[in-house]
Amino acid sequence: MQPSLPPESTDAPVTLASCVAEVSDIFARAFHILGGWRDLIVSAGPVQAAELDALVERLVVPALRGTPRAMTPDPASLMTGAGFIAAPQFVTGREFHFAWWLGPLAGTPLLGTTTAPSRLDLAARVNTEFLRDFRELEWYQVPEATARTHVTGPYVDHLCTFDYVITLTMPVRVGEEMVGVVGADVSVKSLEQVLLPHFLALASPVALVNASGRVVTSTEPSLPPGDVLPNGRHPLADYVQVPCPGTPFLLAMRVRAAPH
Amino acid sequence: MEPQLRPGAREAIFAQLDEAGRAEQVARRLTDAIILGVLTPGERLPSEQELARRFGVALITVRDALVMLRDAALVETRRGREGGSFVIQTDAPHGTLLQSRLRGLAQVELSDLFVYFSTILEGCAERAALRASPADADRLRGWLHTAPGSGAAGARATAGGFLLELAVLSQSPRLVREHIRLQAEFGPLLLLALGDPQARDRVAAGNREIAAAIARGEPLAARTLVADQARELSEWLLAAKTRTERGGPLYAAVATA
Numbered sequence: 001m002q003p004s005l006p007p008e009s010t011d012a013p014v015t016l017a018s019c020v021a022e023v024s025d026i027f028a029r030a031f032h033i034l035g036g037w038r039d040l041i042v043s044a045g046p047v048q049a050a051e052l053d054a055l056v057e058r059l060v061v062p063a064l065r066g067t068p069r070a071m072t073p074d075p076a077s078l079m080t081g082a083g084f085i086a087a088p089q090f091v092t093g094r095e096f097h098f099a100w101w102l103g104p105l106a107g108t109p110l111l112g113t114t115t116a117p118s119r120l121d122l123a124a125r126v127n128t129e130f131l132r133d134f135r136e137l138e139w140y141q142v143p144e145a146t147a148r149t150h151v152t153g154p155y156v157d158h159l160c161t162f163d164y165v166i167t168l169t170m171p172v173r174v175g176e177e178m179v180g181v182v183g184a185d186v187s188v189k190s191l192e193q194v195l196l197p198h199f200l201a202l203a204s205p206v207a208l209v210n211a212s213g214r215v216v217t218s219t220e221p222s223l224p225p226g227d228v229l230p231n232g233r234h235p236l237a238d239y240v241q242v243p244c245p246g247t248p249f250l251l252a253m254r255v256r257a258a259p260h
Numbered sequence: 261m262e263p264q265l266r267p268g269a270r271e272a273i274f275a276q277l278d279e280a281g282r283a284e285q286v287a288r289r290l291t292d293a294i295i296l297g298v299l300t301p302g303e304r305l306p307s308e309q310e311l312a313r314r315f316g317v318a319l320i321t322v323r324d325a326l327v328m329l330r331d332a333a334l335v336e337t338r339r340g341r342e343g344g345s346f347v348i349q350t351d352a353p354h355g356t357l358l359q360s361r362l363r364g365l366a367q368v369e370l371s372d373l374f375v376y377f378s379t380i381l382e383g384c385a386e387r388a389a390l391r392a393s394p395a396d397a398d399r400l401r402g403w404l405h406t407a408p409g410s411g412a413a414g415a416r417a418t419a420g421g422f423l424l425e426l427a428v429l430s431q432s433p434r435l436v437r438e439h440i441r442l443q444a445e446f447g448p449l450l451l452l453a454l455g456d457p458q459a460r461d462r463v464a465a466g467n468r469e470i471a472a473a474i475a476r477g478e479p480l481a482a483r484t485l486v487a488d489q490a491r492e493l494s495e496w497l498l499a500a501k502t503r504t505e506r507g508g509p510l511y512a513a514v515a516t517a
Contacts, residue, residue: 109275109440112316156428156436164433212393214431226431228391 014201016242020251022198023208023244026191027168030075030184031149031246033063034170037182041084041172049091056084056099057119063184064103064117078194079103080161081120081185084172085140090179096134097180108162120160143171143181151248154188154216154225164188164225166216188225192217204253209241211248220254274306274314275444282317286325288361289315292448294334294347295357298413301349305335308345332357359504361449362497370449370497377450378490380438381423385470385486387430389479396429397475404467415454415464420447422467426486429474453496456511463489 012018037059044055060083063076083100091097100120107113134140142150153166169183195217199206205220213229223234229252230236238256243249277285293299306314311322326345329335334357335345365373392400403425404418420443427439443450453459466489473482500510 109437109444112276154431156431156433158424158428158436158440162433162437162440164431212395214391214393226387226391228393231390 014198016202016206016251016253019195019198019202019206020242020244022195023249023251024246026075026078026194027151027244027247027249030078030168030186031170033076034149034168034182034184037084038170038172041180041182042174046092049094049097052084052086052091052097053099057101060101060184061117064101075186078186078190079184080163080165080187080190082183083120084180084182085134086180087144087178088135102160105161108160111160139167139169139183140181143169144178147171147173147178151210154210154214157185161185161187166191188216192225202253204255206251206253207239208244209250209252211250216249274311275440276314276316282315282321283324283328286311286315286317286322287328289444290325290329291332291334291357292361294329295361295448298416298448299347300413301347303347305345305347358452359510362452362501362504362510365449365501367498367501370501371494373446373450374490374494374497377442377446378487378494380435380442381426381486381490382483384423384426384430384432384435384439385474385482386479387432387435388426389474389477389482391431392429392474392477394475397471400425400429400474401468401471404464404471412455412460415460416448416451419451419454419463419467422471426470426474449497450493452500453493456496459492459496462492466492 037056040059041052041055044052047055060079063079063082080103081100083098085100086094086097088095098120101117102111102114102120103117105111105114105118135144139150139152142148142152149168149170151166151168154164155167157163157165163185165185165187167183167185169181171178172180172182195208196219199208199217199219202219205218205223207218207220207223207229208216209229210216215223215225215227215229218224218227220234223229223231229239238254239252240255241250241252244251274289277289290299290305299305305311308319308322308326312319315322326335326337329345330337334348336348337343337345388396388400400422404422424436424439424443427436430436454463466485470482470485470489473485499512503512504510
């Protein structure tokens with residue numbers, strides 16, 4: 001983990017608003033990357049599986065090689081997995097097609113350790129139930145239902161990375177039809193490395209929470225990642241919450257004394 | 261009918277192994293999965309190369325393990341394009357194998373295993389109750405309703421999947437990893453009681469109560485209920501070991517595994 005550097009020293013002071021803007025900016029740029037992938041997949045038109053896989057690999061694997069650096073947040077460097085998941089029958093004759101790559105893995109129970117990006121090999125996996133069900137999973141189902149980008153999590157990915165992640169997905173549409181989603185997993189750890197220096201520059205504790213109040217990153221020690229705001233120790237009245245535009249996240253700042 | 265299982269339960273069969281006695285470990289992992297119906301008769305195992313990759317062992321280790329499985333008449337190997345290693349179709353229950361597996365573990369090992377299992381589960385349940393959103397709680401309860409499968413194998417899949425969900429709801433990657441490792445190594449034994457219809461009903465009722473406690477956001481109640489369930493599974497297994505050590509059957513009344 002990088003030491004937390006102070007935000008650019010000579011620039012404007014860090015405020016709640018500037019922290020909110022930072023969160024929005026990171027997700028906007030991550031979705032911008034996904035948008036680029038989407039456009040190239042759409043413009044490739046109907047393709048065979050091998051062609052599609054080669055295209056997606058070329059697009060996403062460079063993103064999975066980076067390492068996050070505080071204060072210079074290349075959103076691609078936060079990604080631990082990325083790819084394209086085709087809708088049924090988009091790839092000729094295939095009910096399902098996952099073109100998904102994973103970044104290096106450290107000692108995961110099912111997939112072991114890898115040092116370079118590797119393809120998620122669902123064909124080799126014994127479980128087909130997951131394949132049958134993926135259209136009901138939040139990261140696929142919401143973009144399909146709303147035709148909009150979606151952010152899932154944070155949650156423990158218990159299938160691949162065994163990490164605490166946030167999943168970004170964007171529908172890939174041809175006309176009125178969704179032909180799949182492009183997506184990326186962002187590890188909470190990487191996101192923290194980028195956001196924490198900003199949050200620490202604020203005088204009051206803040207917590208970045210999702211729409212359910214689930215904490216992503218926080219400078220309030222009694223409200224760690226994974227906890228939910230409000231809870232028994234943290235009533236809602238103790239916080240002001242500011243939405244981060246373009247994301248489902250809110251930045252909650254404590255405005256009353258710390259809990260006892 | 262092919263049992264429909266959540267990813268965790270089946271994937272865990274193939275989780276990576278420790279160093280010592282690797283061929284025996286591969287054979288044991290697959291044997292447990294076969295005799296308890298996680299891998300079903302007629303099912304083709306992944307290729308030797310794929311098994312080696314998944315377990316994180318050498319190809320020769322996998323081949324040695326498959327020889328052990330063939331000698332035990334659990335798999336057969338067919339050649340040709342549609343070839344591979346297949347779980348043998350058999351009507352005979354695998355009671356003898358299960359009994360020898362149970363006798364191979366000391367009472368002190370089994371009870372310690374449950375101390376560890378229970379501790380992890382209690383932590384998962386307590387955290388899940390503190391941290392589950394209403395939507396999470398709904399999903400957990402829905403999982404109990406829609407979870408497929410009847411009989412022993414279905415009940416084990418449901419219970420194993422439910423317990424994994426608890427770990428996921430704790431929001432702790434470490435607890436999830438530990439839980440999967442434990443289920444991979446000992447899952448079939450931990451849930452052996454579910455071959456007993458009465459224990460099965462009690463566990464199913466217990467799971468509903470656990471899900472309800474989590475939905476109500478009551479961490480201590482969830483912890484206590486999970487501990488009760490772990491104790492029930494533990495006592496059942498120790499009783500079964502005592503029975504088999506005395507030369508009796510694995511299941512006291514009607515054998516359904």
